[in-house]
Amino acid sequence: MTKLAQIIVDVPLMQTDKPFSYRIPEDLIELTQVGSRVHVPFGRGNRLLQGFVVAIAEQENLVETTELKDIQEVLDLEPVLNSEQIALADEMRKTVFSYKISLLRSMIPSLLNSNYDKLLEAVEGTPQDIRQNLLGDKPSISFSNLSDQDQRLAQRLVKQGLLKLTYLAQDKKTQKTEKWYRVNQARLAELEVPARAKKREALKEFLDQQTEGGRYKELLEDYSREQIAFFVEQGGLEIYEVVVNRSDAYFDQVEKTEFLSLNAQQAEVVERITSRIGQASVPFLLEGITGSGKTEVYLHIIDRVLKEGKTAIVLVPEISLTPQMTNRFISRFGDQVAIMHSGLSDGEKYDEWCKIKSGQAKVVVGARSAIFAPLENIGAIIIDEEHEATYKQESNPRYHARDVALLRAKHHQAVLVLGSATPSIESRARASKGVYEFLELSQRANPQAKIPEVEILDFRDYIGQQELSNYTPLLLDKIKDRLAKGEQVVLMLNRRGFSSFIMCRECSYVDQCPNCDISLTLHMDTKSMNCHYCGYQKGIPRTCPNCQSASIRYYGTGTQKAYDELQEALPEARILRMDVDTTRKKGAHEAILAKFGAHEADILLGTQMIAKGLDFPNVTLVGVLNADTSLNLPDFRASERTFQLLTQVAGRAGRADKPGEVLIQTYNPNHYAIQLAKRQDYEAFYKHEMAVRRQLNYPPYFYTVGLTLSHKDEEFVIQKSYEILRFLKEHLSDKVQILGPTPKPIARTHKLYHYQLILKYRFEDQLEATLNAILDLTQEPANKDLRLIIDHEPQNVM
Ligand code: ADP
Ligand code: ZN
Ligand code: ZN
Secondary structure, eight states: OEEEEEEEESOOSGGGSSOEEEEOOGGGTTTOOTTOEEEEEETTTTEEEEEEEEEEEEETTOOOOSSOEEOOEEOOSSOSSOHHHHHHHHHHTTTSOSOHHHHHHTTSOGGGTSSOEEEEEEOTTOOHHHHHHHHTTSSEEEGGGSOHHHHHHHHHHHHTTSEEEEEEOTTGGGOOEEEEEEEOHHHHHHOOOOTTOHHHHHHHHHHHHOSSOEEHHHHHHHSOHHHHHHHHHTTSEEEEEEEOOTTHHHHHHSOOOOOOOOOHHHHHHHHHHHTTTTSOOOOEEEEEOTTSOHHHHHHHHHHHHHHTTOEEEEEOOGGGOOHHHHHHHHHHHGGGEEEEOTTSOHHHHHHHHHHHHTTOOOEEEESGGGGGOOOSSEEEEEETTTTOGGGBOSSSSOOBHHHHHHHHHHHHTOEEEEEESSOOHHHHHHHHTTSSEEEEEOSOSSTTOOOOEEEEEEGGGGTTTOSSSSOOHHHHHHHHHHHHHTOEEEEEOOOTTOOOEEEETTTOOBOBOSSSSSBOEEETTTTEEEOTTTOOEEEOOSSOTTTOOSOEEEESOOHHHHHHHHHHHOTTOOEEEESTTTTOSTTHHHHHHHHHHTTSOSEEEESGGGSSSOOOTTEEEEEESOSOGGGGSSSTTHHHHHHHHHHHHHTTSOOSSSOOEEEEEESOTTOHHHHHHHHTOHHHHHHHHHHHHHHHTOTTTSEEEEEEEEESSHHHHHHHHHHHHHHHHHHSOTTSEEEEEEEEEEEEETTEEEEEEEEEESOOTTHHHHHHHHHHHTTSGGGTTOEEEEEESOSOOO
16 A cells, blocks of 8 residues: 655646645655645656645555655644645635645745744653754754754654754744743752841742742842842752743733623624624625724624634734734733734744644734634634725735635635725625625714714815915814814825826936836935835936936925925924835834824824724824825726725724814815715715726626736737737637737836736636636747736736
């Protein structure tokens, strides 16, 4: 009987996008499990590659062939993937056109995919000869330094509990340790403490009671280092270091809070949702205005889920994962919570993953990729701000967290809750058709809090007469009024689709990136011109590179400029600026918010990153400096995004007892997205937008797929785009509409030309097969260097 493993190897190519068979050698049979990572020889050169075991089968009377190779090494003692995740990758592969290996890789912490090392340590009580043979005199050694034979021996000893394997984070130096003590009771009993040493006598009595040991820090609260050292020298006390989860210290300082009693609307929503836990049910769309208490609803749902012995995932947009947000979960559920976001180091991410995998964490709060958290027995999946485009990954694999959530919820019979004040048009349409169950929260949770008044200021009235380019006199007056009252102001500069650039007044020359078709962005903090696509950087020119004139001017409403203007107009105001420049450092984002929350500043001025989730009771005025920039983008979702952004930011005002007011400055006061944002009427916006989408055959009436081809030679990429167009027309039914090929709105980046095709369809049997065939085509030698991206339901068509 031979055991065979089916393995997906780490080669992202169409030819390798299927499992390969390997023989499991006798001595690895016990270790090899479905979901384990292995090293296998691959290809003619038998290069050792990492792979995932996706199935194991027994084969009788296997004829020995030279074809079949052996697994070389098993990297995991416990599988890193479970069967649900492996099945999930199969299912996702049908609509996400990237290779299965990249789907599997995205489900585990990057540490386990990258060049990690493993550290081998002896566990207490390991026989001396084993210790000596494998580790020599060292307390621990790097696993990869062992011979093949020793590695296998070591793995068996780990299974027997004599040795311990830990993954070495690249940032091991930042690994957190804490000192603990334990008492050697036998030695302590024999110990003579000199008479008159009262304090030592007291410590001895104390230690006598400590059978478990404890934190060194706690000993230090009552005793001096010298007193403690006495017992250590005499062998009665041992001090040792343990590695602690890096987030533990943070969790400890968050104070517990009690559940709020729900208002009638909230209670009904919670009841409707929790009654379906553990049953097959359709997803819920929870449309709740800003401040309606959606988060409190989530907390109650999770409470119920935990009481039923189940687990929960909460997804929040990356930018909203502030301590203010995560603390609301930690303060209720303590260390049952794991937080996952991109600000963590690889080591920290690995720690959190372990906390989930071991079963300690039962509630995972995180950004997009937290949807893959290895929880068992999931009772609820909640996606807050479900309309956010960041739930779609913009690089391989291009999955949407909502689609993954649907699959996982179905598998676990978990309730899936999509929450938003401004649901995506697609989701709202599904709720209309009963594909989702529609739930509404139409009032603010705090009865004192009123929906703020919104006023639109027509910027065109001020052209040519204003002194400050970013502020109308009315907005400035209102800001002054709040400062006088000791209230706070939030100002948003909409920078979506906008950047600061340099233009020559003589010849209109705009400084462009040499690699990309885009103007360079001016960064005052680094005093440089940067390309936001390829990272190209150069100094700020003093004269025009084209005509040498000195009349080169800075254009654009950067936050720096808006800040300078405001500070000059209001010298006493304490202003905080929040944008990509001021939040680049780790923790800076949180620091700014904490300062504003503590009222150490009067005005928070920032880009759209301030629009989300902030809940500051003292904010009574919100100003939008320029509502328009995002309206003019060549994307069919431009109106939707603008409406969402304005509604979100307006929701930051008047969240507590004091009434709030919102001013929106715009050049397009009559645009429906702006008018309906003024009324904060999502339902009216939804109806209007649906009519537009219907007329233009856009989602949700049609599905879309975007194909982008890139190559350094423009003629080549045009020719290939037409070849693919022909192929599509040949293989798809004529009900599929094909737009393009056209150059992308930003036609060249990284020295590559980009052309796109967009497919619009309602039903199409041949779609998956055809798109996979195109992936195949682009891998032919003749198409070397041609890059193809297939994006199912692209969130940006720019
Ligand atoms: P949303 O997520 O819908 O914007 P939040 O959950 O942040 O709303 O709630 C807005 C504010 O109302 C918060 O300060 C929250 O503490 C408060 N709140 C929520 N539910 C209740 C309730 N049932 N009773 C009193 N206050 C509540
Ligand atoms: Zn560039
Ligand atoms: Zn010039």
